[in-house]
Amino acid sequence: EVQLVESGGGLVQPGGSLRLSCGASGFTFSSFWMHWVRQGPGKGLVWVSRISTDGSSARYADSVKGRFTISRDNAKNTLYLQMNSLRDEDTGVYYCTREGSGTYYNTLDYWGQGALVSVSS
């Protein structure tokens, strides 16, 4: 069974940093591209970032470019999101998601339960 479990969320002051982790199991982690998607309180879904299977290629939403860094450790089956210079508008639930292979191009077939990030003074 595919499982994605996020951790590392919490309350942080504006300008602060936080690192989210996502432990993956039930599939060959190193074979799948991975994404982060976030959802503000009572709002819709917003794509944040994507990383390639070997970690050599990453893409970011303009709103987080230069502040967030996605990375992965395939030996530990873990995905990360380092978030720096956090702003109030970064508040929300952050989902770790898997991009399906083949015809699932840029489509997110499994989602974690989410990690809550609150940015507030």
Add this chain to the structure above:
Amino acid sequence: QMTQSPSSVSASVGDRVTITCRASQGIRGWLAWYQQKPGKAPKLLIYGASILQSGVPSRFSGSGSGTDFTLTISSLQPEDFATYYCQQANSFPLTFGGGTKVEI
């Protein structure tokens, strides 16, 4: 940019419900639909505009290509109370529609 309509719909069990998603530019068939229930993570329903994800009931169907897409629930069930999102998978940044809340 993805525009969904309506933003909410009220329907009865057994009704046919149709949700529309329009892309600001052509995305070929690279469109997915997700269902999200309160307090839960989204769940993939349809990808490639019309391919039903494994395990998803056949009352869900998708159609369209280019800029106009639809998600249809042929006979609404009580467990279908949820918010539905479309997502374009054609190019970065990936973008989602604003969501359609289906109320029973």
